[in-house]
Amino acid sequence: MDLTSNAFPEKNRDLAVGSARLQEVQKAVHYYVDNHHCDVIGRVFHGMPGREARVSFSPTRRDARLDAEGPRDVLHFGSYNYSGLNGHPRVVAAAEAALRRYGTTVSGVRLLNGTCELHLELERALAEFLGFEDCVTYSSGYAANLSVLSALCGEGDVVLSDMLNHQSIIDGLKLSGADIRTYRHKSLRSIEATLKKLAREQRKFIITDGVFSMDGDVADLPGIAALAERYNAFVLVDDAHATAAMGPNGRGTPACFGLQSQVDVLTGSLSKGLPGIGGFAAGSKATIDLLRFGSNGYIFSASLPPPIAAGLLEGIRILQEQPELQERLHHNENYLRAGIRAMGLDCMNSESPIIPILMPAYEKTFELTRLLHLEGIYVNPVGYPAVSKNRTRLRINVSANLIQADLDRFLDALDRCSRRLNLLDAPPLQQTGT
The missing domain is CATH 3.40.640.10 (Type I PLP-dependent aspartate aminotransferase-like (Major domain))
Structure with missing residues (x-):
């Protein structure tokens, strides 16, 4: 048998062919690319991701319109660094x-x-x-x-x-x-x-x-x-x-x-x-x-x-x-959760430093994430397959290293950006402080 012959059909090199699961993943990738959502997925950190961080939009198939943005200083509301000990x-x-x-x-x-x-x-x-x-x-x-x-x-x-x-x-x-x-x-x-x-x-x-x-x-x-x-x-x-x-x-x-x-x-x-x-x-x-x-x-x-x-x-x-680290963490999460709910946004049943904000439409999740990034606030968008397609959300991760001014700045930016996307019906948020 001549294995060097060109008579054989060309080998399939698309690993998604024949796999329903991979074809579903491929559809999701195309959705993110076609709708310019890739810029907020896998963003790049430049330096230590602490309370503050320097972050640029993702280079993965990023929208050419964002090329001039470069790294931006943000407050980090997406980190698993709950205790604030990273970089201590x-x-x-x-x-x-x-x-x-x-x-x-x-x-x-x-x-x-x-x-x-x-x-x-x-x-x-x-x-x-x-x-x-x-x-x-x-x-x-x-x-x-x-x-x-x-x-x-x-x-x-x-x-x-x-x-x-x-x-x-x-x-x-x-x-x-x-x-x-x-x-x-x-x-x-x-x-x-x-x-x-x-x-x-x-x-x-x-x-x-x-x-x-x-x-x-x-x-x-x-x-x-x-x-x-x-x-x-x-x-x-x-x-x-x-x-x-x-x-x-x-x-x-x-x-x-x-x-x-x-x-x-x-x-x-x-x-x-x-x-x-x-x-x-x-x-x-x-x-x-x-x-x-x-x-x-x-x-x-x-x-x-x-x-x-x-x-x-x-x-x-x-x-x-330092038990005060946990005390500060829980103060921060309780303050943020109360402020988000006061806007009329849905935090689901959160009772921990993880605070989801359920979105009414898939694309709003990524639009709000991008707007907040441009305001200097980092949050993570979570969509399919991590959650079901009708449960897309922003996920806020609260840290003990956030200070009161950070919390108020976050709530103010969230209120302002949510209004730009017509996510809120209530009057503008009035900060009361603690």
Whole structure:
């Protein structure tokens, strides 16, 4: 057979052909490009993304009309930096010292040559801070959920998962091979209806986000814990958006309710309220041993860079020493949420530093984002596939490092820009201050 012959049809090189999912993604890309929305997706930060930042529109297929804009100074209302610790002088100094001592990487996986004393110290500090016996770290929060769920859940197990759980939970459960039963958002009745049908000895798990990343509401952990006790189920909580953002000193949603002893595994991120990168899982010593020797993300992925581990350790110390960080964070979120609702905008059921603003039309989300950017306010637009097509929104992420003048400037700009897009019917906002 002559493989060099030109008689063969030309090879298809379009990976979207034959894939309904990729064709849907391709349609979304074309929509963003054709409607000039790409300029506010993946904007570029020039320097440290702290309370203030220097940001330019995205270079990805950007509208030629925006070429002259260049970087703009903005107030950052889109950062996961809930505690405001990114760039803290003590965090930076700790990372710099570790960089000089260890370099940028340990060049290995944890079960072989990838563990240094900083990793062990960080895991001990996290376990104590969160209120669990032991803890293990991963290269990202996404990797933590994939690793934990595919290790602890398997064929024959039944997993009850909230319909709005993070994509990393959904993907981890697919890998596990378990029988997945999705329950209505935060519905204890929906959970119990499924549990009642299962034998008590059946291995079963209830899995929920602690704080839901798109809506900003908090799981009913007391209700879930009570059902788990009654029906003999394990409880797993993903606290990515609650660690260093909720509970006493930022210890998370289980600590918020005093339920650490009733949560079997707590996963989370080290790149949101905590000033680093990575993920973690906390639980009993026996459970964490299972994960150290049985979860692929720990066995086959490189360990955290030592400078990151050192910065995280210092961040945990600061959180424990300075409860006023959490007090300021919650003042900021409450003030903003009240101001946004006073305009008549829909914050949904937000009760955390995540404040969504639901938009009446898809294109308004990107138009409002662009107008705010030009006013010196950075917010993130969230559309499909992160949320359903009829639930597009702006997502505000509140930080402890914002000052009162920042909050008032944000509300004033939001009011003004929303009126330009005919999103408000009420009279102009009157700032009262606090």
